[in-house]
Amino acid sequence: MAEVLNMQNIFKSFYMGEEELEVLHDVNLTVNSGEFLSILGPSGSGKSTMMNIIGCLDVPTSGKYLLSGNDINELDEIELGFIRNKEIGFVFQSFQLLPRLSALQNVELPLIYAGLSSSDRKQRAAKILDRVGLSDKTRNLPNQLSGGQQQRVAIARALVTEPTILLADEPTGALDQKTGAQVMELFEELNHDGRTIIMITHDTDIARHAQRVVKILDGNLTEQGV
């Protein structure tokens, strides 16, 4: 299977005034196309930083990160924008839908930055909303949707650019157990269809939905058999 993500000796430090705070310590990770990976760790373990680096929102202090063959360290802000648009589909804990836009418009958003025409965008957004089971809610504003529905809109938005990796940060964190389970079902289906998924969570039960789980603790990543 093709390798989509390769991290070698990733270190990440933050500076709190004079004090250096090491958040990631010598992280090595490889993810192949079609994998469903969970990164499991408690809060403060460095998993958010891990997610930011994987999602190209942040760059490591040292080490090599290849995403679909692109060396992230060598890219500038503009190129990183394009990479995020093309390679990564973000799913956030708090959905992060724009409240003024309808479900369809929210899903269209990444396609605007991809430079697609209005008609292409609408067509693709409608198709993907249909895929997540919301074909009858395209015109609804986020506040007219339930939490589960909102998260499915967010997943549709993440999928609409056909990204290399679906990157989810605590996707069930703001949902009750039942809707959370439905979202996880959707993830499993998507993975079954061949989508590569990386999910960051602190919840062992949620992590178990993935085929492969890595644990992160105090900045150290360890592989874990399921």
Add this chain to the structure above:
Amino acid sequence: MLLESILMSWENIVKNKLRSFLTMLGIVIGVASIIALITIVQGATNSISNQVSELGANKVTVTAMGTPLKQGLNEEDISNISKVGNISGVSPTISGKTGIVYNGKVIENVAVQGKNDVYFNMDSSLLKTGRPINILDLDSKNQVAIIGNDIVNELFYGVNPLGKELMLNGTTYTVIGTLQGSSGFSMGSNNESVVIPYTTALRSLGVKNISSLDVFLEDTTLADDTVTEIKGVLNPAFNYKDNAYTIFNMGDMIESFESMMSMMSLLLAGIAAISLVVGGIGIMNMMLVSITERTTEIGLRKALGATPNRIQLQFVIEAIFLSVVGGLIGLVLGGVIAYTAATLIGTGFSISISTISLAVGFSGLVGIVFGYMPARKASRLNPIDALRSL
């Protein structure tokens, strides 16, 4: 991509209607005052210039104070000046006051003006009825008169004055014409005067010298050269004495008046421009508030693939949008104010394209200048911090 940014900006402006309106108000007031001030001043300038031009922008007036030896202009001077180039005609004026009598009715102290044929040739609207003074009248010093409107009303009420004879300074004159009544503001109102051939006037009014001379120009742009040449004729005639005569160039006066007025409108516009700058600061302030409010949105957009340029473009467009819409509202408002003022004052109203483009261009510029800094700030937001701020 530009269209998307414009649509997004529009949505944001519409969402915060009151705030957007208040922000725009500074620009509206600035642009409205610029448009109104410039238009009002221009309208006033034009109508005053036009009125002055009616008195003759195509002529220069020579007025002789004289010297002890030569107390005014004479016929020789007129014929010498006529030989100067770029002159289409010379019209002397001899002024006097006398009483006139017709049919037992008397008017005292009537202004009598001695003129020639050129005076009437240059302005065909002078004559209401009858015929003008011609060369024959001048040569033979005919005792003919052309009378003003008020005199017609006073002496010849209900009677056709043409061909009637009236007494002027003890001599009989035949009325050959009447002058067009002039109304309102006009320096040379002829309503109460009598015009006779200047040669006749020299003989019968007891005036020996010609006090002033209107020299009509063929090409007003060469007025300065012509004035110099006329001086070349008159200086020897007055034996190079100072202050023997003055030459008044109407075109010069209009020019200096217009340049004064345009200075004034520039000054006023400059003051109004200050309010545009204040308006611009208002826009900057609103943009900064808006960016703080939308930090999460900016972070999200960046996560979804918006490049910094893209974010910056959107906010700059939003600022331009605010200021240009404000500018357009100001344009309409300023136009209405100027129109109302022009109607009240009674001057002409016309907004020039250059005024419009100045106002709209300036407000657009304000948007760019004051939108740039906040937009740059937005584009530099770190997406991680921005997303975390929720």
